Amino acid sequence: MNPEEAAAALSRTNFGALDAVIVCLYLLISVAIGLVVKKYVSDMTTYIGAGRKVGAWLGVATMTGTEMGLITVMYSAQKGFTGGFAAFHIALIAGAVTLLIGFSGFIVVPLRALRVLTIPEFYEQRFGRKTRILGGVMLAFGGILNMGLFLKVGSMFIVGVTGLSSTGWALPAVMVMLLTLVLIYTTLGGMISVILTDYIQFVVLAVGLLVATFLAIGDLGWDRIFLSVAELMGESGMNPVADGSGFGWSYVIWMMITAGLVSCAIWPTAVARALAMESAPAVRRQYMWSSISFTVRFMIPYFWGICAFVYIRDSAAGADLKALFFPADGSEPGIDNLYAMPVYLGRLLPSLVLGIISAAMIAAFMSTHDSYFLCWSSVITQDIIAPLRRGALSDAARVRCTRILILLIGGYVLYWGLLYEGRDDIWDYMAVSGAIYFTGAMAVLICGLYWQRASSTGAVAALLCGGAAVLGLGPVQQLVGLQYRNDAGEWVQRLTGAQVGLITAALSFIAMILGSLLFPDRRPRDSKSKTMKTES
Amino acid sequence: MSWILFWKLVFVVTLALFAVMATLVTVLGARDVRRLLRGLKERKETK
Numbered sequence: 327m328n329p330e331e332a333a334a335a336l337s338r339t340n341f342g343a344l345d346a347v348i349v350c351l352y353l354l355i356s357v358a359i360g361l362v363v364k365k366y367v368s369d370m371t372t373y374i375g376a377g378r379k380v381g382a383w384l385g386v387a388t389m390t391g392t393e394m395g396l397i398t399v400m401y402s403a404q405k406g407f408t409g410g411f412a413a414f415h416i417a418l419i420a421g422a423v424t425l426l427i428g429f430s431g432f433i434v435v436p437l438r439a440l441r442v443l444t445i446p447e448f449y450e451q452r453f454g455r456k457t458r459i460l461g462g463v464m465l466a467f468g469g470i471l472n473m474g475l476f477l478k479v480g481s482m483f484i485v486g487v488t489g490l491s492s493t494g495w496a497l498p499a500v501m502v503m504l505l506t507l508v509l510i511y512t513t514l515g516g517m518i519s520v521i522l523t524d525y526i527q528f529v530v531l532a533v534g535l536l537v538a539t540f541l542a543i544g545d546l547g548w549d550r551i552f553l554s555v556a557e558l559m560g561e562s563g564m565n566p567v568a569d570g571s572g573f574g575w576s577y578v579i580w581m582m583i584t585a586g587l588v589s590c591a592i593w594p595t596a597v598a599r600a601l602a603m604e605s606a607p608a609v610r611r612q613y614m615w616s617s618i619s620f621t622v623r624f625m626i627p628y629f630w631g632i633c634a635f636v637y638i639r640d641s642a643a644g645a646d647l648k649a650l651f652f653p654a655d656g657s658e659p660g661i662d663n664l665y666a667m668p669v670y671l672g673r674l675l676p677s678l679v680l681g682i683i684s685a686a687m688i689a690a691f692m693s694t695h696d697s698y699f700l701c702w703s704s705v706i707t708q709d710i711i712a713p714l715r716r717g718a719l720s721d722a723a724r725v726r727c728t729r730i731l732i733l734l735i736g737g738y739v740l741y742w743g744l745l746y747e748g749r750d751d752i753w754d755y756m757a758v759s760g761a762i763y764f765t766g767a768m769a770v771l772i773c774g775l776y777w778q779r780a781s782s783t784g785a786v787a788a789l790l791c792g793g794a795a796v797l798g799l800g801p802v803q804q805l806v807g808l809q810y811r812n813d814a815g816e817w818v819q820r821l822t823g824a825q826v827g828l829i830t831a832a833l834s835f836i837a838m839i840l841g842s843l844l845f846p847d848r849r850p851r852d853s854k855s856k857t858m859k860t861e862s
Numbered sequence: 863m864s865w866i867l868f869w870k871l872v873f874v875v876t877l878a879l880f881a882v883m884a885t886l887v888t889v890l891g892a893r894d895v896r897r898l899l900r901g902l903k904e905r906k907e908t909k
Contacts (some may be wrong), residue, residue: 381894387887411869418872521898525891532884539877552866564865615883622880625873 338646339489339672345681352530352685356523356692357510363522381604384525385612389599390619391524393589394531395694396480396687399627401752403667406631410555410563412571413628415578416585421621423586428613433591434600436775438609443601445594445767446709452774453782453847455713457789461770462709464789465594466702468763470735472756473698477501478743479664479752480691486668487684501743504688508695509736513729520696521602527689534686535626537679538671542633545674546641554636580824583831584757588764590620592771595701627667634670644670664752695739703731758798758823765831766792769838777842784841791834798826 405413427434442448446465450458481500490496543551555563562571566578590596590613603609637644638651647669650661675683707727712719719727766789773780773788796802798821803809808820821829 381890381897383887383890384894384898386883387891390887411865414869414872417876421876522895525895528884528891529888532880532888536877536881536884552870556866561865564869615887618876618879618883621876625876626880629873 337489339487339669339680340675340677341488341672341680341684342677344677345684348678348681349685349688352689353507355526356689357507359522359526382608382611382615384521385599385603385608386615386619387528388521388524388602389596389612389616390623391527391531391690391693392520392595392599392697393616393694394619394623394690395476396483396691397476397694397752397756398623399630399687399690400479400483400664400667401756402624402627403631403634404664405753406628407635407663407666408631409566409572409628410559410632410635411552411628412562412564412566412568412573413631414625415566415573416581417621417624417628419578419581420585420589420624421617423582424590424613424620425617427587427591428610428615428617431606431610433771433775434597434609434613435606437597437771438600438603438606444705444708445597445771446705448774449770449785450709450713452780453770453785457770457782457785458709459713460786460789461767462705462713464766464792465763466706466710468760468792468795469594469698469702469705470738471762472759473695473702473739474742474759475752475755476691476695476698476743477505477739480504480695481743482662482664483668483687483691484684486665487672487680487687489672498744501740504691505695505736505740508692508699509733513732520693520700523689523696524693527686527693530682530686530689534683535622538675538683539626539629541674541679542630546633546636550640551633551636554640555632558635558639576822576828577824580757580827583768584760584764584827585624588760588768590616592764592768593760594705595697598697598701630667630671634666637670637674638666643673699732699735700728702735703728706731754823755799758795758827761795761798761827761830762792764792765795765827766790766834768831769834773835773838773842779842779846780838781842781845781847783845783847784838784843787837787841788834791837792830794833795827795830797821798823798830 402413405416426432437445437448440448440451442451444462446458446461449461478497478501481497481504484490484500484504485496490500560570561568565571566573567575600609600612603612638647647666651663651666671683672680707719707724711727712724769788769791770780770785774785797806797808800809803819803821808826810818810820812818
């Protein structure tokens with residue numbers, strides 16, 4: 327297919343003027359909220375924790391809004407497109423583990439009881455200031471690296487669904503526009519505007535997800551979607567541990583950690599929601615209900631990706647896209663499969679519905695960005711800059727510092743989105759980059775909360791071990807020889823990202839335990855007794 | 863049970879649960895928003 331034909335195929339969309347008006351209206355409302363709620367920001371607790379006055383139902387909405395970002399929708403659709411229904415296992419794991427956390431209160435309830443604002447703040451209470459600063463550095467590094475592709479991938483959705491050119495100026499222009507809007511309302515309103523926009527996003531997104539799903543089923547046929555995948559992908563499109571599925575047992579175990587435990591109980595943006603809740607019972611209720619949205623946030627986008635696959639591979643209407651995404655000769659790579667789902671939705675959904683879905687997706691994009699910007703910038707302010715300063719930092723100075731950091735991180739995200747050229751699936755990139763933080767944090771949080779003999783030396787060793795997860799990233803693997811081209815020119819991996827992550831997690835726990843046993847703190851601290859004291 | 867039937871069941875149950883949850887969160891979440899703003903206003907006034 328020549329470039330003109332390819333551009334024509336990608337630009338076929340139902341997105342029209344009415345849809346553009348709906349999207350613009352939504353964006354204006356979001357910015358207006360930031361301006362209106364600015365008046366409620368009275369101190370750092372209201373700016374980054376909404377004054378700890380969030381009720382359970384609003385907590386579910388904001389948790390869903392944050393964790394169901396456009397990046398999630400895009401990478402999940404990509405997993406569904408490449409992995410078929412076998413990818414559904416990730417959604418099931420995510421939901422089941424979140425439900426268990428809700429029932430047990432594991433990690434999140436004791437953390438909420440300690441009334442900390444950030445995870446590194448807990449490190450200081452339990453292990454001392456040095457651990458807090460190191461934890462803050464690891465968290466900010468892993469977290470900011472993790473969100474490096476959010477802007478680019480989110481903008482790819484807009485480009486795909488609106489039929490703009492995927493190769494010209496459109497992508498960078500959309501990136502700049504979206505980033506500017508998010509930065510405005512996040513820097514102004516902090517967590518309050520984040521929570522309110524999350525609520526609106528939840529309502530719009532819930533309607534959008536269900537409507538688009540039913541329209542896709544109506545378009546392709548319920549049975550046909552399943553039968554096509556079974557026929558075209560075989561057993562590997564259904565069974566996550568089948569040969570050739572691209573998953574396997576080590577991947578499933580890795581997902582139990584990343585998509586399960588880490589996503590809801592270790593990842594700071596999710597934990598920040600628990601810490602902003604009004605009470606411990608509200609935290610449990612929030613997690614139990616959120617288990618549904620933690621399942622849906624993966625499962626529905628997987629399904630959309632699967633529908634895009636069936637549309638392109640097995641329908642006459644999508645035949646013009648087949649050569650683009652699956653070149654027959656295999657000599658040149660097809661177009662980035664991240665575009666498959668938005669291009670399909672652009673053709674499937676009628677005008678008006680497409681506008682609402684696009685607004686919902688942009689809402690998803692913005693609510694994730696704002697939370698992440700706020701989370702990483704507040705960690706740098708609260709856990710690195712403030713503890714390193716000799717004099718006390720006033721609330722006003724902290725808010726100002728956080729706002730400046732939000733702008734700086736925004737600049738980085740734009741830069742990284744234009745620069746990074748790794749070949750990892752987006753979800754795998756995120757799991758690996760996030761592992762730099764969470765493999766160490768998992769050991770420190772679990773041992774710190776539930777093991778009296780955990781020591782600050784063990785905590786520091788575990789956090790440092792987490793840095794080894796960087797070896798799971800594609801470009802780093804090529805640099806150190808973990809990934810190389812064989813004689814046939816194919817890329818070969820000695821260790822997959824999932825295996826590197828699992829090894830790093832195990833090393834962090836070993837370091838935590840050995841460090842604590844060999845170098846105990848002089849006076850063991852009992853976080854449980856502290857918890858009881860705080861609550862009383 | 864075949865994989866197709868299993869994933870069909872999982873998907874239908876998940877969609878149904880999500881529809882119920884979305885309705886509850888939309889209605890009761892609005893109440894929480896009002897309470898949150900009232901609380902923040904009082905907090906600011908007492909400062």
